[in-house]
Amino acid sequence: MAYPYPQPLQELIQAFSRLPGVGAKAAQRLAFHLLAEGREDARRLADALLTAVEAVHPCPVCGNYTDAARCAICEDPQRDRSLLCVVSGVADILSMERSGRYHGLYHVLGGVISPMDGIGPEQLRVADLLQRVRSGGIREVILATDPTMEGETTALYLAKKLKPLGVAVSRPAHGMPVGGSLAYTDEATLEQAFRNRRPL
Numbered sequence: 001m002a003y004p005y006p007q008p009l010q011e012l013i014q015a016f017s018r019l020p021g022v023g024a025k026a027a028q029r030l031a032f033h034l035l036a037e038g039r040e041d042a043r044r045l046a047d048a049l050l051t052a053v054e055a056v057h058p059c060p061v062c063g064n065y066t067d068a069a070r071c072a073i074c075e076d077p078q079r080d081r082s083l084l085c086v087v088s089g090v091a092d093i094l095s096m097e098r099s100g101r102y103h104g105l106y107h108v109l110g111g112v113i114s115p116m117d118g119i120g121p122e123q124l125r126v127a128d129l130l131q132r133v134r135s136g137g138i139r140e141v142i143l144a145t146d147p148t149m150e151g152e153t154t155a156l157y158l159a160k161k162l163k164p165l166g167v168a169v170s171r172p173a174h175g176m177p178v179g180g181s182l183a184y185t186d187e188a189t190l191e192q193a194f195r196n197r198r199p200l
Helices: 007-017 024-037 039-055 090-099 126-134 149-165 187-195
Strands: 080-087 104-108 140-143 168-171
Touching: 007 024, 024 039, 080 090, 080 126, 090 104, 104 126, 126 149, 140 149, 149 168
Parallel strands: 080 104, 080 140, 140 168
Antiparallel strands: none
Protein backbone atom coordinates (compact mmCIF):
# COMPACT_ATOMS: atom_id res chain seq x y z
CA MET A 1 0.00 0.00 0.00
CA ALA A 2 1.32 3.47 -0.94
CA TYR A 3 2.23 5.80 1.89
CA PRO A 4 -0.73 8.14 2.51
CA TYR A 5 0.43 11.74 2.31
CA PRO A 6 -1.48 14.31 4.36
CA GLN A 7 -4.53 15.58 2.48
CA PRO A 8 -3.18 19.14 1.95
CA LEU A 9 0.03 17.72 0.47
CA GLN A 10 -1.92 15.37 -1.82
CA GLU A 11 -3.98 18.33 -3.05
CA LEU A 12 -0.82 20.37 -3.70
CA ILE A 13 0.71 17.50 -5.71
CA GLN A 14 -2.51 17.12 -7.69
CA ALA A 15 -2.58 20.87 -8.40
CA PHE A 16 0.98 20.77 -9.76
CA SER A 17 0.25 17.64 -11.83
CA ARG A 18 -2.53 19.50 -13.68
CA LEU A 19 0.06 21.86 -15.16
CA PRO A 20 1.13 21.05 -18.75
CA GLY A 21 4.28 18.95 -18.94
CA VAL A 22 4.31 18.15 -15.21
CA GLY A 23 3.99 14.46 -14.47
CA ALA A 24 3.27 12.81 -11.11
CA LYS A 25 6.94 12.61 -10.01
CA ALA A 26 7.72 16.19 -11.04
CA ALA A 27 4.58 17.39 -9.22
CA GLN A 28 5.73 15.56 -6.10
CA ARG A 29 9.24 17.12 -6.34
CA LEU A 30 7.74 20.61 -6.73
CA ALA A 31 5.47 20.13 -3.73
CA PHE A 32 8.30 18.81 -1.55
CA HIS A 33 10.56 21.67 -2.65
CA LEU A 34 7.93 24.25 -1.80
CA LEU A 35 7.37 22.75 1.65
CA ALA A 36 11.12 22.59 2.33
CA GLU A 37 11.61 26.25 1.35
CA GLY A 38 9.15 27.40 3.97
CA ARG A 39 6.19 29.69 4.40
CA GLU A 40 7.77 32.91 3.04
CA ASP A 41 8.67 31.41 -0.36
CA ALA A 42 5.24 29.79 -0.58
CA ARG A 43 3.59 33.14 0.16
CA ARG A 44 5.69 34.87 -2.53
CA LEU A 45 4.68 32.21 -5.06
CA ALA A 46 1.02 32.45 -4.10
CA ASP A 47 1.10 36.25 -4.32
CA ALA A 48 2.81 36.15 -7.73
CA LEU A 49 0.22 33.66 -9.02
CA LEU A 50 -2.73 35.72 -7.80
CA THR A 51 -1.26 38.98 -9.11
CA ALA A 52 -0.61 37.48 -12.55
CA VAL A 53 -4.05 35.89 -12.81
CA GLU A 54 -5.78 39.11 -11.75
CA ALA A 55 -3.66 41.62 -13.69
CA VAL A 56 -2.69 39.84 -16.91
CA HIS A 57 -5.21 39.41 -19.73
CA PRO A 58 -5.20 38.85 -23.50
CA CYS A 59 -4.54 41.95 -25.60
CA PRO A 60 -7.87 42.82 -27.30
CA VAL A 61 -6.03 43.42 -30.58
CA CYS A 62 -3.62 40.49 -30.98
CA GLY A 63 -4.28 38.08 -28.10
CA ASN A 64 -0.81 38.43 -26.53
CA TYR A 65 -0.67 38.71 -22.74
CA THR A 66 -0.60 42.19 -21.22
CA ASP A 67 -1.42 44.07 -18.05
CA ALA A 68 -2.31 47.23 -19.98
CA ALA A 69 -5.08 48.22 -22.39
CA ARG A 70 -3.00 46.84 -25.30
CA CYS A 71 0.22 44.80 -25.34
CA ALA A 72 3.66 46.39 -25.75
CA ILE A 73 4.05 45.00 -29.28
CA CYS A 74 0.76 46.45 -30.53
CA GLU A 75 1.68 49.79 -28.90
CA ASP A 76 5.23 49.90 -30.31
CA PRO A 77 5.38 52.55 -33.09
CA GLN A 78 8.59 50.97 -34.45
CA ARG A 79 6.85 47.75 -35.53
CA ASP A 80 6.10 47.14 -39.22
CA ARG A 81 2.31 47.37 -39.26
CA SER A 82 2.08 45.96 -42.78
CA LEU A 83 3.30 42.52 -41.58
CA LEU A 84 1.12 40.22 -39.51
CA CYS A 85 2.42 36.93 -38.12
CA VAL A 86 -0.27 34.43 -37.10
CA VAL A 87 0.71 32.03 -34.29
CA SER A 88 -1.24 29.44 -32.36
CA GLY A 89 -0.19 30.55 -28.86
CA VAL A 90 1.52 33.29 -26.87
CA ALA A 91 4.62 31.14 -26.29
CA ASP A 92 5.26 31.33 -30.06
CA ILE A 93 5.51 35.13 -29.82
CA LEU A 94 8.22 34.81 -27.18
CA SER A 95 10.20 32.49 -29.47
CA MET A 96 9.87 34.87 -32.41
CA GLU A 97 10.91 37.87 -30.34
CA ARG A 98 14.01 36.04 -29.07
CA SER A 99 15.15 35.57 -32.67
CA GLY A 100 15.23 39.36 -33.05
CA ARG A 101 14.54 39.11 -36.80
CA TYR A 102 10.81 39.74 -37.03
CA HIS A 103 9.56 43.29 -36.47
CA GLY A 104 5.92 43.10 -37.52
CA LEU A 105 2.72 42.53 -35.55
CA TYR A 106 1.18 39.28 -34.28
CA HIS A 107 -2.17 37.57 -34.09
CA VAL A 108 -2.71 34.73 -31.58
CA LEU A 109 -5.25 32.16 -32.74
CA GLY A 110 -5.56 30.44 -29.37
CA GLY A 111 -4.90 26.97 -30.79
CA VAL A 112 -5.17 25.11 -34.08
CA ILE A 113 -7.97 23.39 -35.95
CA SER A 114 -8.25 19.86 -34.55
CA PRO A 115 -11.49 17.98 -35.32
CA MET A 116 -10.36 15.09 -33.08
CA ASP A 117 -10.36 17.50 -30.12
CA GLY A 118 -13.55 19.25 -31.21
CA ILE A 119 -11.70 22.45 -32.16
CA GLY A 120 -12.92 24.15 -35.32
CA PRO A 121 -12.36 27.66 -36.70
CA GLU A 122 -15.23 28.92 -34.52
CA GLN A 123 -13.28 28.13 -31.35
CA LEU A 124 -10.25 30.13 -32.58
CA ARG A 125 -9.71 33.84 -33.18
CA VAL A 126 -10.19 33.48 -36.94
CA ALA A 127 -12.99 36.06 -37.25
CA ASP A 128 -10.81 38.61 -35.41
CA LEU A 129 -7.93 37.89 -37.80
CA LEU A 130 -10.08 38.39 -40.90
CA GLN A 131 -11.45 41.63 -39.45
CA ARG A 132 -7.92 42.94 -38.80
CA VAL A 133 -6.93 42.25 -42.40
CA ARG A 134 -10.15 43.77 -43.79
CA SER A 135 -9.52 46.97 -41.81
CA GLY A 136 -6.54 47.63 -44.10
CA GLY A 137 -2.85 48.38 -43.85
CA ILE A 138 -1.63 44.77 -43.87
CA ARG A 139 0.24 43.65 -46.99
CA GLU A 140 1.43 40.19 -45.86
CA VAL A 141 0.15 37.58 -43.43
CA ILE A 142 2.69 34.97 -42.29
CA LEU A 143 1.02 31.77 -41.11
CA ALA A 144 3.46 30.50 -38.46
CA THR A 145 1.49 27.59 -37.02
CA ASP A 146 3.52 24.52 -36.09
CA PRO A 147 4.49 22.16 -38.94
CA THR A 148 2.19 19.42 -37.61
CA MET A 149 -0.87 17.96 -39.32
CA GLU A 150 -3.14 20.30 -37.32
CA GLY A 151 -0.85 23.29 -37.92
CA GLU A 152 -0.75 22.65 -41.67
CA THR A 153 -4.53 22.17 -41.80
CA THR A 154 -5.00 25.46 -39.96
CA ALA A 155 -2.57 27.29 -42.28
CA LEU A 156 -4.31 25.99 -45.41
CA TYR A 157 -7.74 26.94 -44.03
CA LEU A 158 -6.54 30.46 -43.18
CA ALA A 159 -4.83 30.90 -46.55
CA LYS A 160 -8.10 30.07 -48.29
CA LYS A 161 -9.91 32.70 -46.20
CA LEU A 162 -7.20 35.38 -46.51
CA LYS A 163 -6.34 35.29 -50.22
CA PRO A 164 -9.63 36.87 -51.37
CA LEU A 165 -8.85 39.82 -49.09
CA GLY A 166 -5.95 40.90 -51.33
CA VAL A 167 -2.98 40.22 -49.01
CA ALA A 168 0.11 38.10 -49.62
CA VAL A 169 -0.02 34.91 -47.57
CA SER A 170 3.18 33.04 -46.71
CA ARG A 171 4.45 30.24 -44.50
CA PRO A 172 7.85 29.81 -42.79
CA ALA A 173 10.06 27.53 -44.85
CA HIS A 174 13.39 25.73 -44.45
CA GLY A 175 14.57 24.65 -41.06
CA MET A 176 11.25 24.03 -39.31
CA PRO A 177 11.08 20.27 -38.65
CA VAL A 178 7.84 18.51 -39.55
CA GLY A 179 5.99 17.74 -36.34
CA GLY A 180 8.02 20.35 -34.42
CA SER A 181 6.83 23.17 -32.21
CA LEU A 182 7.46 26.84 -32.94
CA ALA A 183 7.70 27.61 -29.21
CA TYR A 184 10.72 25.28 -28.84
CA THR A 185 12.53 26.09 -32.09
CA ASP A 186 15.91 27.80 -31.73
CA GLU A 187 16.44 31.40 -32.87
CA ALA A 188 18.71 30.60 -35.84
CA THR A 189 16.24 28.08 -37.27
CA LEU A 190 13.39 30.56 -36.85
CA GLU A 191 15.38 33.27 -38.59
CA GLN A 192 16.09 30.99 -41.55
CA ALA A 193 12.50 29.80 -41.71
CA PHE A 194 11.15 33.35 -41.84
CA ARG A 195 13.75 34.67 -44.25
CA ASN A 196 12.93 31.84 -46.68
CA ARG A 197 9.17 31.85 -46.15
CA ARG A 198 7.12 30.62 -49.09
CA PRO A 199 3.86 31.94 -50.51
CA LEU A 200 0.72 29.89 -50.00
